[in-house]
Amino acid sequence: MKSHPGRKRRRPVPPASPRQQSESAQSSYLLEAEVIEGLEEFTAAEIEALFGEAATIQARPKGAVRFTFRGNLARLESLQTVQAVYLVVCHAIPRPKALLGDQHLRAVVNQISVVKALNERKNPLKTLFISAAGSDSRVMERIRQTLASAAQLTPADDKGDLWIRIRPALEGNGWETLVRLTARPLATREWRICNYEGALNATVAQVMARLAAAKPGDRSINLLCGSGSILIEYAAVYNSSYLIGIDYSAEVLHCARKNIDKAQLDNVIRLLQADARHLPFPDNSFDVLLADLPFGQRVGSHRENLELYPQLLDEASRIAAPRARFIAITHEVNLFERLVRHHNVWESVRTIRITLRGLHPRIYVLRRRS
Incomplete structure (x- = not known):
């Protein structure tokens, strides 16, 4: 790889220590559950029933349930009515290119490190994929390469282990990065080894x-x-x-x-x-x-x-x-x-x-x- 004068090299994200993982179990997170549109009320009810005061529903836009959660993120894998769960970070920026700025880049890299630590034992993440409007643009390609390098992941053209969505904020100005907590969607059940055409979600x-x-x-x-x-x-x-x-x-x-x-x-x-x-x-x-x-x-x-x-x-x-x-x-x-x-x-x-x-x-x- 050629070096570029004046450009700082991004440091790889170190694996979370046992102490950091223990502390993360007590942290508060902003999360979004992706759901089949029309079933939002069932996911909200499931979240409240499973996690009680540890979770607070914030909003129910079409096809999603946004909530805050305090505790070990691994508990969210028990959800049965969701397609996938994402860790959300909001950025006060006018356009995605600003994610390459030091402050916002560090926030996304930390977001990735939380998810990497969550999967380290049973299913280590190896590849990174970005889903966003204009994902084939030069800016998005630069973001993809920069994040992959910082997180010690291999950029993937399709369906990477670590899935990142970049989109405008749900409310107000700014942009959001959403990192899926698991390598596969939760709706992809382990038991489905025979996938018949027309099988129900x-x-x-x-x-x-x-x-x-x-x-x-x-x-x-x-x-x-x-x-x-x-x-x-x-x-x-x-x-x-x-x-x-x-x-x-x-x-x-x-x-x-x-x-x-x-x-x-x-x-x-x-x-x-x-x-x-x-x-x-x-x-x-x-x-x-x-x-x-x-x-x-x-x-x-x-x-x-x-x-x-x-x-x-x-x-x-x-x-x-x-x-x-x-x-x-x-x-x-x-x-x-x-x-x-x-x-x-x-x-x-x-x-x-x-x-x-x-x-x-x-x-x-x-x-x-x-």
């Missing part, structure tokens, strides 16, 4: 499980269970002794079995190959029903759904016990709402509109009338 499945409000002894079934996202997230929330997943495809069930085995839930979840329109169960068999219905795009078609949806709703009502809950997600909003509105068994209790991979599906909470 794990955090959405987690929220659907929570909406079921299952009680001890409830009998639960996941119709059209696919690769097992809802089943696994449901089992993580409830200690269910009767949880069944059904799907018509043997190939899909094989994929679900791989994920369930990885999650070590093979003794909890039972899989069955069956047609959701003609189920091998007696009337009134289940207290909780869940389904990720075909959106009619990647999976299925609108023409097929015109036949499937009414038959599935009728069969679900047959196997549902009195006052059973049915939690379903679909992008076929008009079709589903029309069917429910005229159905003599199901009534709609709640509807949640979300944004998922550029689509706007809705989660429905239905209840059996009697």
Whole structure:
């Protein structure tokens, strides 16, 4: 590397000492949880339930929950409804180029060192990636190279271990740097070793499980269970002794079995190959029903759904016990709402509109009338 007269070389970030890591456990941080748009209230509730007075919700902009947190950042990895959590630093600067100034650069380098120390033992970070508008500009490239050098990381063109976002401040003037706390998003579950096309986002499945409000002894079934996202997230929330997943495809069930085995839930979840329109169960068999219905795009078609949806709703009502809950997600909003509105068994209790991979599906909470 050529030297440049008059330019100071950036010192590498030293690893945090045990004392520094202990002190960081008592520090207060500004954080932002990235969430599926429409599910912000569930993440805010989870943060408050898990961390109590250690966390204070500051704001809930679309697709995020901003909060302060006092304690060990490793505790945040237990969050189940978030895509990822970022450490946030606000900079009173007019443009990103000012991040190269000594004061702001030191602040970002310290921000990086906190995250590096957090991951040092189990998953040391090696590469750095910057996500920002104009990320291919000369200024952003200089910021990337400078931060990578100072933090002793290798610059990455895509999907680095240490992920930094640079964006305008949420409020007022200035800019923010956000550093993801983990090498992988929290929504990327360890159990997902078989990723079937159209598989439901794990955090959405987690929220659907929570909406079921299952009680001890409830009998639960996941119709059209696919690769097992809802089943696994449901089992993580409830200690269910009767949880069944059904799907018509043997190939899909094989994929679900791989994920369930990885999650070590093979003794909890039972899989069955069956047609959701003609189920091998007696009337009134289940207290909780869940389904990720075909959106009619990647999976299925609108023409097929015109036949499937009414038959599935009728069969679900047959196997549902009195006052059973049915939690379903679909992008076929008009079709589903029309069917429910005229159905003599199901009534709609709640509807949640979300944004998922550029689509706007809705989660429905239905209840059996009697």
